[in-house]
Amino acid sequence: MGETPILTFGEELRRERLIRDVSLEEISAATKISVRLLTALEKSDVAKLPAPVFTRGFIRAYSRHLGLDPDEMVNAYLADVAPDKGRDAPSRKGKIRSRFFRGRRAAAGTIVVSVTGILLLLGLIARPQRRSEPVAPLVARPVESVSFKNVAVSPGPAPSIAEDVPAPQPSATPAGVTMILEFDQDSWTEVSADGSSVFSGLIRRGESRRFEAREGFRLTLGNAGGVRVTVDGRALERLGTSGQVVRNLAVPGPRLTQS
Numbered sequence: 001m002g003e004t005p006i007l008t009f010g011e012e013l014r015r016e017r018l019i020r021d022v023s024l025e026e027i028s029a030a031t032k033i034s035v036r037l038l039t040a041l042e043k044s045d046v047a048k049l050p051a052p053v054f055t056r057g058f059i060r061a062y063s064r065h066l067g068l069d070p071d072e073m074v075n076a077y078l079a080d081v082a083p084d085k086g087r088d089a090p091s092r093k094g095k096i097r098s099r100f101f102r103g104r105r106a107a108a109g110t111i112v113v114s115v116t117g118i119l120l121l122l123g124l125i126a127r128p129q130r131r132s133e134p135v136a137p138l139v140a141r142p143v144e145s146v147s148f149k150n151v152a153v154s155p156g157p158a159p160s161i162a163e164d165v166p167a168p169q170p171s172a173t174p175a176g177v178t179m180i181l182e183f184d185q186d187s188w189t190e191v192s193a194d195g196s197s198v199f200s201g202l203i204r205r206g207e208s209r210r211f212e213a214r215e216g217f218r219l220t221l222g223n224a225g226g227v228r229v230t231v232d233g234r235a236l237e238r239l240g241t242s243g244q245v246v247r248n249l250a251v252p253g254p255r256l257t258q259s
Contacts, residue, residue, distance in 0.1 A: 009059070009076040010044035016066050017042075031061040038062070046081055177216050178232055179251055182208045185226025185242065192218040217251040 007015065017027070024042075028035050040048035041058055049055045059077055060070040181189065183203050191199040193213035203209060205226070211217060221227050224240025231252050240246050 008044040009073060009080050010042045012076060013059070013062055013066075013068075013073065014042040016068055020066055022066065027062060027065050030065050031058075033058055033061065044080060052081065177213045177252065179211045179213075179217055179219075180208060180230040181211075182228040182230070183226060184228065185223050187224075187226050188220075188222030189227070190220040219249045219251050220247045221245065221249075 017024075024035050024038050027033070027038060037049065037058065041055070041062065046055075049058075056074050056077065059073050063070040063073045179191075181191075181203070183205050185205050187203060189199065189201065189203050189209075190197070191209075191211055193211060194215050195218075198211060199209070219229075219239075221239060222245050223242065224244045224246045225238055225242035227239070229236045229239060229251065236251075239249060
């Protein structure tokens, strides 16, 4: 078998680009280097490349875009274009190439070891743990007796379990007064309950109104003869004649008698 030929720095760049399926146009857009110069770089056409200081910058930008080591690729370029490469350049290039690929193989080996370790760890987590020892059955322990020898107990009558508890009695509600006004005719009406005004306005014939108070009412009617008054269910006499006005009349009061 023949010896594998050593690639130039440009051929190595082109091979790595093709492996990654990256176009020259993509590298040109990312690095701002023209496609013409990138082509000359891949062909190792030094005559079409600028001064070495600029070419090294192109190589570094190209390598970074592909994820390569910029220093390794610059060293490969220098080994190709060095003035004294005649007698010892092959050995130098071989040394650079071997170091470059040896570093790649070492990185690949590290990745494989890391992936293998992760897979083993996942296998241990997913694998159910074996029970190395039988689980002892639960045994009910007897409850220890408690001594109340030194506990002081306050004297007093023991509560009776069967003792009846009296049901709560509803609180007594204060007696109130209810007044109902029934209108046979229209009448202007004002009503105060326990000293506070609760209604003032005109009530039409056929309507009725109900009012409540704790103590009593004060009633003003513009047509006393057209209104029937009932207090706590008891109908009172008419408070006046038709069209008569009564003012501030106390309801219930001593003047209001049952009919």
